[in-house]
Amino acid sequence: MVKKAIKYKTYFICGLRDVQTRIRKGETGIVLIAGDITPIDIMCHLPGVCEDKNISYVFVPSRSDLGASLGVKRGCLTVLNFF
Numbered sequence: 001m002v003k004k005a006i007k008y009k010t011y012f013i014c015g016l017r018d019v020q021t022r023i024r025k026g027e028t029g030i031v032l033i034a035g036d037i038t039p040i041d042i043m044c045h046l047p048g049v050c051e052d053k054n055i056s057y058v059f060v061p062s063r064s065d066l067g068a069s070l071g072v073k074r075g076c077l078t079v080l081n082f083f
Contacts, residue, residue, distance in 0.1 A: 013080040014070060016043060022080055023053055029082030030056050034063035037077055046078065 011029075013022050019031060031050055037043050050057040060066050063075030070076060 011082060012070065013082070014072070014076045014078075016046075016077045019078045019080045020046070020049070022082070023049055023055060026053075027080065027082050028053070028055055029080050030058065032066060032079040032081065033057055033059050034061075034066050034075065034077050035059045036062045043077060 013019055013027075023031070031046070033043060033046060047057055063077055066077075066079060067073070067075040070079065
């Protein structure tokens with residue numbers, strides 16, 4: 001899904017802080033969360049915030065896979081795909 005939608009780069013917000021602020025401001029979409037984040041305390045609140053705002057979220061296997069699907073060389077912790 002991400003690889004097909006990457007041609008519209010303006011629809012993606014990458015990074016934990018940016019995703020949190022966009023969710024709190026009321027943006028909707030799908031949140032992709034990397035499953036290999038350590039320490040887990042960094043993002044453990046994010047699924048609860050997504051459920052409170054009725055936003056779907058999905059865990060992906062690793063942050064390097066998430067970054068590679070976005071076309072960046074670094075890994076990415078969270079991505080918000082808004083539409």
